[in-house]
Amino acid sequence: MSNETSATTTRRGQAPRGERIADWADGRLGIYSLAKANMRKIFPDHWSFMLGEVALYSFIIIILTGVYLTLFFHPSMAEVVYHGSYVPMHGIRMTQAFESTLNISFDIRGGLLIRQIHHWAALIFLAAMMVHMMRVFFTGAFRKPREVNWLFGFLLLVLGMFTGFTGYSLPDDLLSGTGVRFIEGVVLAMPLVGSYLQMFIFGGEFPGHDIIPRFFTVHVLLLPGIMLGLLVAHLILVFYHKHTQFPGAGKTNKNVVGMPLLPVYMAKAGGFFFLVFGVISVIAAIASINPVWAIGPYRPDQVSTGAQPDWYMGFAEGLVRVMPGWEWNFWGHTINFGVLIPILIFPLVLVAIAVYPFIESWVRGDKREHHILDRPRNAPTRTGFGVAWLVAYFVMLIGGGNDLWATHFHLSINSITWFVRIAFFVGPVLAFIATKRVCMGLQRRDKDKVLHGRESGIIKRLPHGEFVEVHEPLSQEQLHVLTQHEQPTPLELGPELDENGVERKVTRSQKLRAKLSKAYDGEDNIIPKPTVEEYKEISSGHGHH
Ligand code: HEM
Numbered sequence: 437m438s439n440e441t442s443a444t445t446t447r448r449g450q451a452p453r454g455e456r457i458a459d460w461a462d463g464r465l466g467i468y469s470l471a472k473a474n475m476r477k478i479f480p481d482h483w484s485f486m487l488g489e490v491a492l493y494s495f496i497i498i499i500l501t502g503v504y505l506t507l508f509f510h511p512s513m514a515e516v517v518y519h520g521s522y523v524p525m526h527g528i529r530m531t532q533a534f535e536s537t538l539n540i541s542f543d544i545r546g547g548l549l550i551r552q553i554h555h556w557a558a559l560i561f562l563a564a565m566m567v568h569m570m571r572v573f574f575t576g577a578f579r580k581p582r583e584v585n586w587l588f589g590f591l592l593l594v595l596g597m598f599t600g601f602t603g604y605s606l607p608d609d610l611l612s613g614t615g616v617r618f619i620e621g622v623v624l625a626m627p628l629v630g631s632y633l634q635m636f637i638f639g640g641e642f643p644g645h646d647i648i649p650r651f652f653t654v655h656v657l658l659l660p661g662i663m664l665g666l667l668v669a670h671l672i673l674v675f676y677h678k679h680t681q682f683p684g685a686g687k688t689n690k691n692v693v694g695m696p697l698l699p700v701y702m703a704k705a706g707g708f709f710f711l712v713f714g715v716i717s718v719i720a721a722i723a724s725i726n727p728v729w730a731i732g733p734y735r736p737d738q739v740s741t742g743a744q745p746d747w748y749m750g751f752a753e754g755l756v757r758v759m760p761g762w763e764w765n766f767w768g769h770t771i772n773f774g775v776l777i778p779i780l781i782f783p784l785v786l787v788a789i790a791v792y793p794f795i796e797s798w799v800r801g802d803k804r805e806h807h808i809l810d811r812p813r814n815a816p817t818r819t820g821f822g823v824a825w826l827v828a829y830f831v832m833l834i835g836g837g838n839d840l841w842a843t844h845f846h847l848s849i850n851s852i853t854w855f856v857r858i859a860f861f862v863g864p865v866l867a868f869i870a871t872k873r874v875c876m877g878l879q880r881r882d883k884d885k886v887l888h889g890r891e892s893g894i895i896k897r898l899p900h901g902e903f904v905e906v907h908e909p910l911s912q913e914q915l916h917v918l919t920q921h922e923q924p925t926p927l928e929l930g931p932e933l934d935e936n937g938v939e940r941k942v943t944r945s946q947k948l949r950a951k952l953s954k955a956y957d958g959e960d961n962i963i964p965k966p967t968v969e970e971y972k973e974i975s976s977g978h979g980h981h
């Protein structure tokens with residue numbers, strides 16, 4: 437670019453100012469070649485690719501509002517007596533952290549709105565991440581070469597949950613203090629190390645003076661810093677791998693069909709950012725969230741009823757609430773299974789997400805690259821697992837809010853607890869079976885559509901009196917979408933004897949893999965696609981309709 441000045445040289449022999457600035461920057465940063473290589477990158481389009489963007493924009497909004505809050509929030513547990521502008525709290529003892537949250541809400545210009553935007557954006561951020569993850573999961577977008585990006589995403593999800601937790605613990609109101617007490621209980625339930633860890637984290641007996649300043653550093657610096665790094669890596673990988681695309685005419689594993697990043701996607705993305713910001717601001721302006729003045733400051737001797745964590749922590753809360761309070765005593769040491777088992781299940785459920793891509797590729801023996809997405813119906817086992825996981829997750833959310841369900845629906849809290857205990861085990865199994873059936877039904881419908889066309893809803897009466905429904909043939913593009921998918925066959929163990937007639941050694945892991953592969957890709961997962969012969973026979977007029 438720097439050599440191309442002659443065409444645009446002005447009368448005085450100088451390029452226009454804009455170009456000179458661009459030249460200056462390009463000479464030092466090499467932006468032009470970088471931009472040239474990437475700005476025309478093609479992005480495929482689908483509404484579900486927007487979900488990652490919602491996560492991205494709400495994260496940016498969180499950082500912007502978080503910086504503003506940091507200017508006024510005092511992460512200190514020093515005790516003060518309140519004399520601010522919220523009169524009902526005058527004379528009440530509280531920590532500086534709580535006092536500064538009240539000040540942000542009542543005395544700082546725009547403070548309450550920014551607090552509410554920060555909190556609402558956090559809730560939406562985590563929801564967007566979950567739904568984005570589900571899009572990636574159900575379409576198989578995590579398959580090679582995107583497994584590592586799936587792991588980056590997974591870490592973002594887990595860190596996001598803990599950033600949220602440390603955030604809503606900061607104001608030191610009764611609700612957040614109750615949450616911190618819950619975490620103290622979790623730490624103490626760890627055998628052997630629990631009490632040491634508790635002393636280390638809290639700097640002494642609960643609550644002590646250290647926990648809010650520590651959470652503050654973790655919340656505004658450590659976790660968001662790591663998340664920012666992961667996010668940049670996540671997006672670089674999306675760029676590097678190129679985006680996946682849904683099956684369609686002209687789309688293959690080797691091309692990307694869509695619009696260029698600049699100007700089309702930049703314009704869309706810019707607009708969409710402001711849309712997300714606008715919607716979150718409107719919600720934050722009209723729907724109160726975490727009104728700490730109504731909850732009051734934390735006191736370790738008090739706990740409010742109806743106490744709920746933010747939704748993304750509800751799963752962990754549910755596990756603890758519905759677990760029977762079993763305790764064992766070993767040589768004078770209490771092992772609290774009531775808390776220990778839930779805190780073991782919690783990471784297991786999360787780790788199941790992280791390892792899934794690796795397990796699936798091992799079971800299916802699939803080491804190939806995939807850039808065309810699966811339609812969820814064509815991968816019934818995976819779709820079944822996804823729905824089963826969601827059912828387990830939502831059942832536990834009910835467990836986490838068992839008191840609210842009881843009071844709102846006039847139910848017994850014991851019945852709800854028992855329902856959750858049973859549904860946590862039975863629900864996912866039923867969901868898995870039902871989802872697989874639905875997928876098979878949809879596959880059958882696809883086959884029917886390919887062979888007999890689309891039901892048009894037009895009923896005709898034939899000359900001899902019979903009524904028939906007219907079926908319209910599908911377009912070539914629709915036919916392609918319904919038939920392009922591969923139908924993998926399960927892995928075989930191979931012959932028992934090798935080519936020399938010697939018995940082959942089959943390891944236990946090979947046997948297990950063959951079994952799992954059969955369960956994954958076996959006959960009861962696949963309705964065979966129509967063959968060319970079948971299609972020709974029917975479409976040549978020998979068939980009905
Ligand atoms: C801070 C949170 C996150 C942000 C901002 C984010 C952002 C994005 C964006 C903008 C894309 C491209 C557009 C799209 O496919 O939606 C993307 C793709 C992707 N994300 Fe995320 N993501 C986040 C979390 C996650 C999580 C939790 C997972 C899974 C555990 C994940 C896995 C992936 C994968 C595998 C792709 C590539 C998908 C493809 O090419 O089809 N991401 N992400």
Ligand code: HEM
Nearest residue numbers: 502503505506509551555558599600603604606656660726
């Ligand atoms: C993924 C990132 C983040 C999440 C999920 C998150 C979430 C939250 C939540 C839920 C609260 C409680 C708000 C309330 O109702 O009072 C909070 C408080 C706070 N956050 Fe964040 N936050 C994030 C990142 C940040 C960053 C990057 C900063 C600063 C640079 C920040 C600064 C603060 C401050 C100072 C408070 C206390 C003030 C208050 O509670 O009003 N946060 N955060």
